Amino acid sequence: MRAGAGTCPRCGAESTRVHGRYDRTVRDSTVGGAEVVIRLRIRRFRCPDPTCPAVTFAEQIPGLTSPHGRFSLPRKEAMTAIARALAGRAGARLARLLGMPVNRMTLLRALRALPGPELATAPANLGVDDFALKRGNVYGTVLLDMDTHRPVDLLPGRTSSAFAGWLKEHPGARVICRDRSGSYADGARIGAPAALQVADRFHLWQNLTEVVDKTVRAHRSCLVEAPLRACEAETVEPSDTPAPEMRDVNGGERRLVVRTIERHAAVHALLAEGYSLNAISRRLGLVFRTVRRFAQAANAEELLVGALHRPSKLDDFKPYLNQRWNEGCRTSAELHEEIREHGWTGSVSTVRRYVRTCLGGAEVAPTSLPSPKPRHITGWIMSHPQGLDPGEAVRLKVVLDQCPELDALAGHVRDFAQMMVHREGHRLDGWIAAASAEPLPALRSFARSLSHDHAAVRAGLSLPYSSGAVEGTVNKIKMLKRQMFGRASFDLLRIRVLYPL
Structure with a gap:
């Protein structure tokens, strides 16, 4: 039944004066998998209020049409839901299969048309953490209501000033759950000084x-008993010969070892002469952090622990190699073929390097188990x-x-x-x-x-507070980023995080 009057959307005045009519096409939801197109004859009314900026206005059908809309309201809601779940390209493919063909840009516009969150005050229990937009370069901040586990806002960057500004604009936070980041601690102290800060137990354990x-x-060298070490048999290595770990495949001292020993000696010699760390850095041409690390080490061995005692995938096969070496098998290729039968998948060069550096003597001490x-x-x-x-x-x-x-x-x-x-x-x-x-x-x-x-x-x-829900939201953001590959701009990502299905 057609209404006798129309209501002006600008001033709310009713009008019965018909200015004209025109035909309108609206695409509706599918029926039986087929797309439905509704054709309407729309009346345009003249507004009776002379002060209203709208001289004429078109009537709308409640629950079906919207101004300038090519889709019905039910179909528009369905398309918005698809866009919230799948965004652009994937959403367009699904909509096409459902009988609602739509361009990916239309779905993105539907996302951007969603209203922003109207948040006057912050949640009483607030969680905060960072997430990477571009790992190592660009980061953002996610804020979570710890009672409902729902995200309340996303901020560009992870600086203390941005977090403090948000807290000042949204007062009311009594408990702030955060990681060990100093920027969030400073931001909470500035923006909400009365709030209780809680360091997350997961990050403490991490x-x-x-x-x-x-x-x-750092104590890798202490993990293997001296009698069980394959490379420390006294009958093989004289006391004035460098340890096998310090030699390369040709038997010479490793360049890393020589350079580390020389730099450590040079740094400590300059320290004894009264030079500062900055002066030593300029004099030796080294980065300040490197000089500080050398200065804090009592000897060069502390700096070489990671390089000299690095675990190898050959560790599990060394006992067998030592046994076969003592039995007289001295060919690297033959040893390589034998351990391949026991599950070795590496190259023969790895076996050859071990034979040259550690098994070069007449006999080595047997080993029982490799160090963990x-x-x-x-x-x-x-x-x-x-x-x-x-x-x-x-x-x-x-x-x-x-x-x-x-x-x-x-x-x-x-x-x-x-x-x-x-x-x-x-x-x-x-x-x-x-x-x-x-x-x-x-x-x-x-x-x-x-x-x-x-x-x-x-x-x-x-206290029982934890940032576990925030970590779960960060994982969800990672999934959304991968799903929005090529369209992962901050505004779209923010909408999809704040408007989950």
């Missing part, structure tokens, strides 16, 4: 894992004792018995894990004091960083 990994790699890889030891130390296999528990005990420093480190890790699991934040000061007393640079540095962020760390170890 930082501690990095400490353990660095320490294990640093990443395995790190995993064992960071795992709950009840979660280890019996064999892993035994190998970990052997490692800790060989290296007192790693044994002490494992004890501090267990104490920290107990403090974190049982929410015993009151023990933090004691743990920091005990860790700072250990002769482990990485552990002392970690303890010092906890002291600088003491209030947030203690809150994270005492």
Whole structure:
């Protein structure tokens, strides 16, 4: 039934004066997989208010048409839902299969037409984390309501000023869950000084894992007993000959080893003469960080641990190679063919290099088991004792018995894990004091960083708040970025994150 009057969309006045009529075509949703096209005869009314800027206006059918719209409202809602789920190209392909052919740019325009979030105040429990738009170059910030686990906003960049400005514009945050980033700590302190900052336990544990990994790699040389080392038989290597790890495949000293020893000696000689680190950097032509690293090392061996004791995929086959070498098999090609039958997939050059550098003498000491890889030891130390296999528990005990420093480190890790699991934040000061007393640079540095962020760390170890939901949202953003390959601009990404299906 046709209405007798039309309502002006500008001033709201009703009009019965018909100015004219025209035909209009509207594409509706599909019926049985077939596209539906509705043809309408639309009346144009004259507005009775002489002050209204709209002289004439066209009537609209409620629930079906919109001004200047080529699609019906139900179809437009369906297309917007497809765009929110799949964006441009993928959404256009799906819409075509559903009988609603549409251009990808139309879907992107539908996304951009969505209204922005109307947020007057920040959530009481706010989570914040960064995500990469271009890894290593461009980053953004995601803000989350920790009660509903829904994102509330995305900010370009991850600076403290941007975060502080958002908090000032949206007051009301009482708890801010964040990672160990200093920029978010400064932004929260400036934008919401009354809010309680909570350092996420996952990031604390991740930082501690990095400490353990660095320490294990620094003590790589302690992980193998002297009688079991294939390259340290006294009958093979004279005392004045460099260790096999320090030689190249031709028997000469490795250039890395020689250069590191010379630079370490030069840096410490200039330090003894009273030169500053900046002056040494200019004099030797080295980066300041490199000079500082050499200056902090007591000897060159500390700097060469990672290079001289690097794990190799040949480690599991070294016991067999040593045994066959002692039995008289001295050909690299023959040894290579034999270990291929045991699962070796590497090249013969790797076997030849090991034979030349470590098995060049008349006889070597037999080995029983290769030393465990640093990443395995790190995993064992960071795992709950009840979660280890019996064999892993035994190998970990052997490692800790060989290296007192790693044994002490494992004890501090267990104490920290107990403090974190049982929410015993009151023990933090004691743990920091005990860790700072250990002769482990990485552990002392970690303890010092906890002291600088003491209030947030203690809150994270005492309160039930966590940034797990924020990390899940960051993973979702990564998925959306890959799905929007070629169209992953910030405004489109922000809309898709804030308007999930």
